[in-house]
Each structure stands twice: as C-alpha cells, then as structure tokens.
Amino acid sequence: MDKNFKETSRSGGIIWLFQRVSAVILFVLLMAHYVTYHFIGHGIVKYVDVIEKMKAPWFNLVQFLFLFTALYHGINGIWMVAEDYMKKKGTRIFVFSILVMLGAILMFVGMLTIFKAGAKL
Amino acid sequence: MSKEKRIIKILRYDPANDKKPHWVDYTGEFDSDSTILDVLNDIHWKTDGSLAYRRSCRSGICGSCAMKVNGQNILACETPIHKFKGKIKIEPLPGFAIIKDLVVDMDLFFEKLKKVKPYLVVDKPLPDKEFTQSPEEFEYIRESVTCILCGACTSSCPSLWGNEDYLGPAALLKAYRFIFDTRDDGANERMDIVNDKNGIWRCHTIFNCMEACPKDIKITEYLSRLKVKIVENSI
Numbered sequence A: 001m002d003k004n005f006k007e008t009s010r011s012g013g014i015i016w017l018f019q020r021v022s023a024v025i026l027f028v029l030l031m032a033h034y035v036t037y038h039f040i041g042h043g044i045v046k047y048v049d050v051i052e053k054m055k056a057p058w059f060n061l062v063q064f065l066f067l068f069t070a071l072y073h074g075i076n077g078i079w080m081v082a083e084d085y086m087k088k089k090g091t092r093i094f095v096f097s098i099l100v101m102l103g104a105i106l107m108f109v110g111m112l113t114i115f116k117a118g119a120k121l
Numbered sequence B: 001m002s003k004e005k006r007i008i009k010i011l012r013y014d015p016a017n018d019k020k021p022h023w024v025d026y027t028g029e030f031d032s033d034s035t036i037l038d039v040l041n042d043i044h045w046k047t048d049g050s051l052a053y054r055r056s057c058r059s060g061i062c063g064s065c066a067m068k069v070n071g072q073n074i075l076a077c078e079t080p081i082h083k084f085k086g087k088i089k090i091e092p093l094p095g096f097a098i099i100k101d102l103v104v105d106m107d108l109f110f111e112k113l114k115k116v117k118p119y120l121v122v123d124k125p126l127p128d129k130e131f132t133q134s135p136e137e138f139e140y141i142r143e144s145v146t147c148i149l150c151g152a153c154t155s156s157c158p159s160l161w162g163n164e165d166y167l168g169p170a171a172l173l174k175a176y177r178f179i180f181d182t183r184d185d186g187a188n189e190r191m192d193i194v195n196d197k198n199g200i201w202r203c204h205t206i207f208n209c210m211e212a213c214p215k216d217i218k219i220t221e222y223l224s225r226l227k228v229k230i231v232e233n234s235i
C-alpha cells in the first residue's frame, strides 16, 4: 500500500496564522469594549448611553473593527473544523459558500446597527 | 501481597465468526500491583487461549501493547490494575481497524510515519568522529526522541477519527524530531510534506495525544513549535 497523504499543495498556515492574529485583536477590542462600556461612566449601561457613544465616529470605527474581527474569527474557526470532515470538493465549495454568505449577511446587519443607530438620533 | 477479585471486560472480535465486536467478562484474583498485561497473560494462559493481543518487551520500550483501558489509552505492560477502580474494561486502540480482539491494523500508522522521512538526512560531509550536538541543541529534541511509536497518541486524536488520512501526532512528532535536529539537512523537504491539509493543519491543539502518551511527551507543544516554524518559513 502506498498512499499519498498529500491532499493539496495549499497551505493551511496562513489561515492558522490569521486565526491567531484575529484572536489577539479580538482580545484587545473586547477589553476596550468592557472598559468603555462598563468602567468609564457610571457603570450601568442604558440604551441612551450606548446611542450617545455611537454618535462618535472613533467609537463606531472600533465597533466596526470588533464586528469584522469577531465574524472573521468565528467563521474561519467553523471552516477550519468543518474542513476535517469534508473530503469531496463539491461539499467543500458548498459549505465554504454558505459560510461566506452567512458572514456577509451578519456583517451587513451589524453595519446597519453600528452606522444607522447612532445617525438616526 | 494481597490478591483481589477483579472483573475484567474485554472487547472481543474474531472477523471469521463475529459480525461486530462484543464484550466478554472474565473474573480472576490478581495482585493489586499486577499490570494489565499480567492480567491478559493470565487469561490467555489459563482461561482462554484464543484471546489475541500484542506484547513483546513487557517493559515499556517496544510500544506493542498500547490499548484502551477504562476510556484511556495506556501501555498494558506498565499500567498496574490498582489504577482502575471497579470493573476493568479493555478495548483495542480506537481509530484503527481491528484485526482480532486487541490487535489493531497499524499499517497506515507506519505508512504515515514513512512519509515524513523518519531518519537523519545529511547533505554536508560527515565529520570524522562523532556527529555531536551541544546539550542546548539536544534540548530541542530530547523528549521527542523518546517516542516508542506505540500509537496511543494518534489513536486518541479526534482529528484522525474524522479523517483517516490525517498524518496524526506520532508522524508529526517524528517530523518535529528531525526538523529541529541541528545535524539534519532535510527540514525543508519535511516541512513541505507536513504543511498540508492532511498534515499539521489538522491539529487543533486538542491535547488528547499529550494525555495519552505513556512517555509523557509534550506532543502538542512541539507540534505548535513546528507550526510556527512552517509559517515563519513561508512568510
């Protein structure tokens, strides 16, 4: 029996690296989120406080980064694990497309919230 | 030494007669510091000569006697029965095809090992005397050279259960052992082999291999070092 275990020349190294990098960014942003929401100000977060913060462009930029990194990290994570179980090219393309679409939809909804909510008030 | 009565459940399978593996119970009196291998020998010699299992050195060196006992991959010859409370459930290593009873098919395991070129590749002229390393250089591979190729790690890996083409921790650890050996010149070739969808990137740092390894090798840590080296090399 001589099996060639090499499936593809495509490296998984880059997505592995990006998963680590996005985890570190996410950690920093999460800490920033906690500090700005829960420790700066009076501690109790009310709807008006959040809307007030959302008027500041820098705050929205951080929220946007947070949204993007969290979605990237989550969807990339699901893809990395899903890859363990998918052998057929068709299945892989199908699942990959679903995940990209899911990411795009969630990104769109998230961006609507970030940029519309503050602007409306 | 006091003897105690123990119930031993063994997952038996004879492909000639059985459709699927089934449990068979044995009862016996054993010293509390008998090993699982002693128990299997006792059953094989006195009760049921048809029981199949592998063993050779009976001292934790040859790596033949790895099996699953009460949910844990262990070496039968160096694990005393007093480690297990109540019934002792003995099964073949998971993740491998069963040949008979506790004997599993290791062909694929060794095939994968061969893929990573498990030997020193030297391009430079050999020194006249010994091919030495400094203690610091040896420190990188000190633990990984103690692998006895028992297969307990690879068999315990959920990534392998999901994809039998995954090289698995034992082969990847062997790749690490030579890639980080300062005397070796085959690192790039080996890194190219393991830098693959069925190679190192199927490792999700689950740590099962490290828990299973009877030689306490910090496999996951070494595989992480290997990942970093591969990424550094490809940037």
Ligand code: SF4
Binding pocket: B146, B147, B148, B149, B150, B151, B152, B153, B154, B169, B170, B173, B212, B213, B214, B215, B216, B217, B219
């Ligand atoms: S790394 Fe440990 S568990 Fe894996 S084959 Fe070697 S000795 Fe066995």
Ligand code: FES
Binding pocket: B054, B055, B056, B057, B058, B059, B060, B061, B062, B063, B064, B065, B066, B075, B076, B077, B078
């Ligand atoms: S019989 Fe050799 S390792 Fe157990």
